[in-house]
Amino acid sequence: MRDKTEYMVVEFSKAIFLYGIVALSLIGLGLFSFITLEHEGHWLTGMNNQVVWGLPHVFAIFLIIAASGILNIASISSVFNIKIYKPLGRLSALLAICLLTGGLIVLVLDLGRPDRLVVAMTTFNFKSIFAWNIFLYSGFMAVIAIYLWMMFEARYNKFIGKVGAFAFAWRVTLTTGTGSIFAFLVAKEAYGALSAPLFIALSLLMGTAIFYKILFWMDRGLGVPLGAEIISRFRKLLIYFIFTVLYITVLAHLTSLYITKNHDFEFFLLFSENIYTFLFWVGQIGLGTIIPLVILYNKKLSKSAFGILLASILVILGGFIMLYIIIISGQAYPLDLFPGYNESSTFYDGAISAYTPSIYEVMLGLGGVGISAAIYIFAIMVLDFTPKNLGDEYTLGKEYKEKLIQNED
Amino acid sequence: MKKYELKLNRRNFLKNSAMLGVSTIAPGVFFQELAYGRALDEPASPKIRWGMLINTNQCTDECDACVTACNEEHGIEDFGRPTTDTQWIRKITLTEELSKKSISVPMMCQHCENPPCVDVCPTGASFIRDDGIVLVNKHTCIGCRYCMMSCPYKARSFVHENLENQLPHTPRGKGCVESCNLCVHKIDNGENNTACAEACQKDGHQAILFGDLNDEESDISKQLKKYATKEVRSDLGLNTAVRYRGI
Numbered sequence: 001m002r003d004k005t006e007y008m009v010v011e012f013s014k015a016i017f018l019y020g021i022v023a024l025s026l027i028g029l030g031l032f033s034f035i036t037l038e039h040e041g042h043w044l045t046g047m048n049n050q051v052v053w054g055l056p057h058v059f060a061i062f063l064i065i066a067a068s069g070i071l072n073i074a075s076i077s078s079v080f081n082i083k084i085y086k087p088l089g090r091l092s093a094l095l096a097i098c099l100l101t102g103g104l105i106v107l108v109l110d111l112g113r114p115d116r117l118v119v120a121m122t123t124f125n126f127k128s129i130f131a132w133n134i135f136l137y138s139g140f141m142a143v144i145a146i147y148l149w150m151m152f153e154a155r156y157n158k159f160i161g162k163v164g165a166f167a168f169a170w171r172v173t174l175t176t177g178t179g180s181i182f183a184f185l186v187a188k189e190a191y192g193a194l195s196a197p198l199f200i201a202l203s204l205l206m207g208t209a210i211f212y213k214i215l216f217w218m219d220r221g222l223g224v225p226l227g228a229e230i231i232s233r234f235r236k237l238l239i240y241f242i243f244t245v246l247y248i249t250v251l252a253h254l255t256s257l258y259i260t261k262n263h264d265f266e267f268f269l270l271f272s273e274n275i276y277t278f279l280f281w282v283g284q285i286g287l288g289t290i291i292p293l294v295i296l297y298n299k300k301l302s303k304s305a306f307g308i309l310l311a312s313i314l315v316i317l318g319g320f321i322m323l324y325i326i327i328i329s330g331q332a333y334p335l336d337l338f339p340g341y342n343e344s345s346t347f348y349d350g351a352i353s354a355y356t357p358s359i360y361e362v363m364l365g366l367g368g369v370g371i372s373a374a375i376y377i378f379a380i381m382v383l384d385f386t387p388k389n390l391g392d393e394y395t396l397g398k399e400y401k402e403k404l405i406q407n408e409d
Numbered sequence: 410m411k412k413y414e415l416k417l418n419r420r421n422f423l424k425n426s427a428m429l430g431v432s433t434i435a436p437g438v439f440f441q442e443l444a445y446g447r448a449l450d451e452p453a454s455p456k457i458r459w460g461m462l463i464n465t466n467q468c469t470d471e472c473d474a475c476v477t478a479c480n481e482e483h484g485i486e487d488f489g490r491p492t493t494d495t496q497w498i499r500k501i502t503l504t505e506e507l508s509k510k511s512i513s514v515p516m517m518c519q520h521c522e523n524p525p526c527v528d529v530c531p532t533g534a535s536f537i538r539d540d541g542i543v544l545v546n547k548h549t550c551i552g553c554r555y556c557m558m559s560c561p562y563k564a565r566s567f568v569h570e571n572l573e574n575q576l577p578h579t580p581r582g583k584g585c586v587e588s589c590n591l592c593v594h595k596i597d598n599g600e601n602n603t604a605c606a607e608a609c610q611k612d613g614h615q616a617i618l619f620g621d622l623n624d625e626e627s628d629i630s631k632q633l634k635k636y637a638t639k640e641v642r643s644d645l646g647l648n649t650a651v652r653y654r655g656i
Contacts, residue, residue, distance in 0.1 A: 112552015
């Protein structure tokens with residue numbers, strides 16, 4: 001079916017200027033951090049031989065899974081054929097490319113030898129999920145490019161469904177690949193096969209929340225009116241995905257708690273006096289799950305665009321904290337090389353490793369966010385990605401008129 | 410009664426002389442080849458599997474000769490930043506939870522037959538040589554540290570600092586991951602021993618024994634047959650080439 005939505009090329013405005021300045025500043029910080037680390041070495045970061053992946057990896061994985069999740073909005077319209085999301089299809093695909101690019105750049109710039117990117121792109125060990133991910137990520141870009149082509153070219157609109165279904169399958173595989181990075185670690189108690197479905201659920205949640213944040217900005221900054229119907233749809237999506245993430249989180253911890261050898265790690269994470277326990281209960285569960293749910297079920301807030309924005313921001317924060325806990329705590333907790341013995345050494349065997357991210361890691365991560373934002377701004381200023389109006393009268397069509405009549409009666 | 414005659418004709422004389430000559434020279438040529446190991450352009454042989462047996466009964470808490478020797482052999486510097494400084498071999502103090510008995514254990518790359526670091530390495534820079542030595546190809550390591558995440562023995566270090574004056578036989582550099590290479594340069598030179606084992610022998614502890622696990626006549630194989638030994642984290646099924654006595 002042809003897409004009848006009217007789109008526009010966004011013109012330079014105060015909102016664009018502010019957004020652009022922020023994006024470019026973040027890129028500047030990221031670039032500065034990269035050059036410094038490349039020159040001096042990674043000892044400047046908080047990462048060490050115990051916690052080998054740090055804040056840059058949290059940023060990178062956050063952006064990568066958000067990229068996969070944000071494409072969900074396009075999938076809902078073209079795969080599951082729910083028309084109200086149709087005007088958001090182009091933006092959804094664009095944002096997926098933006099976020100993925102930002103995430104991958106952080107990942108690459110944090111490598112010990114980023115200059116060897118060409119080695120990583122040409123020399124593969126196919127038993128490694130990392131090698132597969134290189135294909136999954138670059139393939140994802142290609143699939144989305146075709147998807148966008150089908151959306152932009154009116155003659156090819158009829159293929160959107162098929163290409164969309166393929167992109168949907170690719171996206172699920174991609175997030176499975178990202179989650180599996182942690183599933184394939186033989187000696188770490190913290191990770192298991194549930195990482196993959198957990199990452200998929202989290203990706204849907206992050207994608208929805210980030211998309212909503214952008215819709216809100218479009219409404220206030222670009223003057224694209226946002227109708228109550230879309231707001232209410234996003235509210236429902238957020239609720240579904242919060243519960244899905246919570247369900248898998250509870251399942252993972254309960255399963256792990258059942259197994260005696262995992263007790264120590266679970267108690268370390270859930271019931272100890274350390275930063276991870278605090279982040280889990282206050283950050284992930286409190287800020288990222290309970291408060292957003294309270295907002296989304298609150299009579300007043302659940303109907304206001306600002307209420308949903310608040311919930312989205314908290315959910316994004318909670319998701320980021322969740323990834324931080326997953327990635328860092330599993331490394332900070334010591335490996336048990338000799339069960340039945342207490343271990344100590346100059347290499348921190350048997351000790352809980354301390355990790356404090358340095359300013360360079362924060363800057364590098366923010367650089368990735370800046371790149372995502374900059375690509376988005378550039379793209380909406382040169383191509384017609386942005387729908388002119390997302391008010392109910394445009395998105396609902398006939399239904400809206402029926403509703404009006406009903407209300408008048 | 411049979412008569413013995415001396416039938417020395419020209420043909421037999423030449424034949425016997427040739428045989429005598431071959432049997433005199435051949436062992437020399439053959440044994441010399443054995444003594445010098447393989448030529449450098451010849452690939453490592455899968456018939457050999459290098460390994461170590463560490464007798465913790467003979468290792469003491471105060472001694473760190475193996476660690477010092479390793480650092481010297483491979484030019485590993487101390488930058489005074491213990492969380493990021495490289496350690497190829499370290500001494501772990503184990504205290505038994507019940508009896509509080511204390512044991513000192515040298516720990517390094519265990520040179521698994523099925524190494525998780527090799528499985529996860531995206532570029533194949535982590536690899537296992539035919540003679541069982543697990544190495545990092547410093548030309549293709551991109552410094553992603555996935556191998557460090559996957560190693561059950563925490564045996565690997567990431568080079569966090571700028572290095573200078575590296576030794577020609579141990580290529581090292583900032584941004585790559587590295588670990589014990591079983592003194593592969595000494596093996597390839599035909600020395601067939603490691604710096605840590607030599608240092609331990611010199612210090613009179615004799616706690617580290619290096620040798621070919623596939624050769625039934627080697628000291629290490631004989632000791633492995635004679636004594637109860639242990640593979641660290643044997644539950645993972647990695648079949649390590651470093652075994653321990655006394656734990």
